[in-house]
Amino acid sequence: MGKIREFFNGVVSEMRKVSWPKRKELTRYTVVVLSTVIVMAVFFALVDLGISTVFRWFLKA
Structure with a gap:
């Protein structure tokens, strides 16, 4: 259980470092x-x- 908790603590720590786009940027993207x-x-x-159309034309000819 300790490794799972450590993993999620690491995930939370890294997610805080993410530079999330602002609303205006997100709308533009x-x-x-x-x-x-x-x-x-x-x-x-x-x-x-x-x-x-080209294939139909060739098949009719």
Whole structure:
């Protein structure tokens, strides 16, 4: 039991050293991540649509 307590005391000690982002930074990071995900999703949807169209065109010919 002593090792488990020592482990969690170490975890708590290290968590106090962490530099947590402020609310404004966290909001900015969240917006950046979500906008990047949306842009990438649209990009890959368009690429998929283009490739599908090309394959359908080749199969009809």
